[in-house]
Amino acid sequence: MSSVPASAFLALALILFCIGLYGALTKKNTVIVLISIELMLNAVNINLVTFSKYGITPSITGQVFALFAISVAAAEAAVGLAILIALYRNKKTVNIEEMDTMKN
Amino acid sequence: MTFSGEFIAFMGLALVAIIGGVLLLNLGKVIHMVVALIFTFVAIAGIYVLLSAEFVAAVQILIYSGAITIIMLFGIMLTKHDDDNEPKTGKWRKLFLLLGILGFAFAVYIGIYNFDIEQAPSKLHENNTFQIGEALYSKYIIPFELTSVLLLVALVGAIILAKNDKKKEADEE
Numbered sequence: 001m002s003s004v005p006a007s008a009f010l011a012l013a014l015i016l017f018c019i020g021l022y023g024a025l026t027k028k029n030t031v032i033v034l035i036s037i038e039l040m041l042n043a044v045n046i047n048l049v050t051f052s053k054y055g056i057t058p059s060i061t062g063q064v065f066a067l068f069a070i071s072v073a074a075a076e077a078a079v080g081l082a083i084l085i086a087l088y089r090n091k092k093t094v095n096i097e098e099m100d101t102m103k104n
Numbered sequence: 105m106t107f108s109g110e111f112i113a114f115m116g117l118a119l120v121a122i123i124g125g126v127l128l129l130n131l132g133k134v135i136h137m138v139v140a141l142i143f144t145f146v147a148i149a150g151i152y153v154l155l156s157a158e159f160v161a162a163v164q165i166l167i168y169s170g171a172i173t174i175i176m177l178f179g180i181m182l183t184k185h186d187d188d189n190e191p192k193t194g195k196w197r198k199l200f201l202l203l204g205i206l207g208f209a210f211a212v213y214i215g216i217y218n219f220d221i222e223q224a225p226s227k228l229h230e231n232n233t234f235q236i237g238e239a240l241y242s243k244y245i246i247p248f249e250l251t252s253v254l255l256l257v258a259l260v261g262a263i264i265l266a267k268n269d270k271k272k273e274a275d276e277e
Contacts, residue, residue, distance in 0.1 A: 003108040007219040009155065012118045014216070016144070018209045019125035025201050031179050032128075032137055038172055039125065039141065042148055045164075049157045058226035060235045063157050064244055067236070070160075070167050071251050075258035077172050081179045082265035088183045089268075 006054035009046060017043035030087075030094045034080045041073045114154055121147035134185050138176050145169040156229035159236050 016039060023036030045066045052062020088094060124144030128137050145168040152161035228235070240248050 003111045004114045004154070005220070006223075007216050008114065008118075009151070010216040010219060011213065012121065012151070014209060014212050015122055016125055016148075018205050019122070019129060021208075022201065022205050023129055025205075026198055029134055029185065031134060031176055031183070034179075035138060035141055035172075035176050036128070038168070039128070039144065042145070042164075042168065045160075046148060046151060049152055049155045049160060052157070053155050053226055053228055054221070054223060056221055056224070058224055058228060060228060060239050063160050063228070063232075063236060064239050066157070066160050067163060067240075068247060068251060070163055071255065074167055074172060075255055077175055078262045079258050079265070081175055082262035084179055085182060085266045092184075094183045094185060 006050055009050040009054075013043040013046040013050070016040075016046070028095055028097060030084050030096050030099070031081075033096060034077065034084070037080075038073060038077060041069060045069055110154060113150070117147045117150040117154070120144070121151070134180050135177070138173060138180065142169050142173055145173070156226070156232065158229075159233045 020036045020039035020043060024033050024040065027033050027036065048062045048066040048069065050062075052059060052066075055062070084094065087099060091098065093099075121144045124140050124142075124147065127140035128144070131137050131140060145164065149161040149164040149169070152158075152164060
């Protein structure tokens with residue numbers, strides 16, 4: 001049938017998710033943290049589309065769900081960047097370690 | 105193992121995607137990181153084509169490598185970045201995080217590495233966009249409309265958060 005097994009796609013999604021997770025947890029720059037979160041969402045979308053083709057009952061639902069996830073991710077990026085700009089206006093920094101106003 | 109065209113295409117795209125991700129972690133300048141991630145996004149669109157999801161691939165190119173990358177570049181250009189003084193502290197923290205993530209990856213990999221269920225023949229590649237449109241406007245019409253409300257809320261919220269509060273500044277002066 002198909003020469004590429006489904007587990008190869010799942011493994012690729014796993015690697016991309018781990019790269020995104022590592023970037024989101026270690027990077028100091030808030031923009032890079034936001035973009036790492038986008039990478040994680042993308043990896044999850046690969047899983048959804050993979051199972052829409054290689055699942056027990058292939059159907060279009062996985063792809064429709066991936067589309068909804070993409071639109072939610074776009075909205076999240078816009079709002080996250082707006083929060084970043086508002087924070088930058090008040091604190092003049094994008095370093096994530098200095099954004100600890102709610103800590104004290 | 106036979107090397108079919110699909111396998112070679114998958115390997116190439118996966119390599120580009122992973123190299124883009126690794127460059128994101130290792131490059132020095134913020135702009136370069138975002139540009140490296142464009143490679144990853146385009147390669148993921150190619151992966152979608154391999155999975156017979158042409159419409160999702162087009163949406164991926166438009167939204168991710170178009171809109172989200174541009175929005176992030178604007179975010180970088182509107183803020184000031186001092187790339188050079190990356191503090192060397194927190195080396196142990198990074199090491200522990202790496203170990204934890206590797207453990208997580210290993211645990212998930214055990215679950216998926218010989219994932220093999222019987223492949224049923226799919227008809228996803230025939231008139232893919234037509235199928236998605238039919239499903240969106242019949243079965244998923246209410247989530248579709250809710251998504252439009254969500255996008256409107258995000259639009260208004262982003263503008264309100266990011267707009268310059270002139271009145272408050274005038275009061276403070």
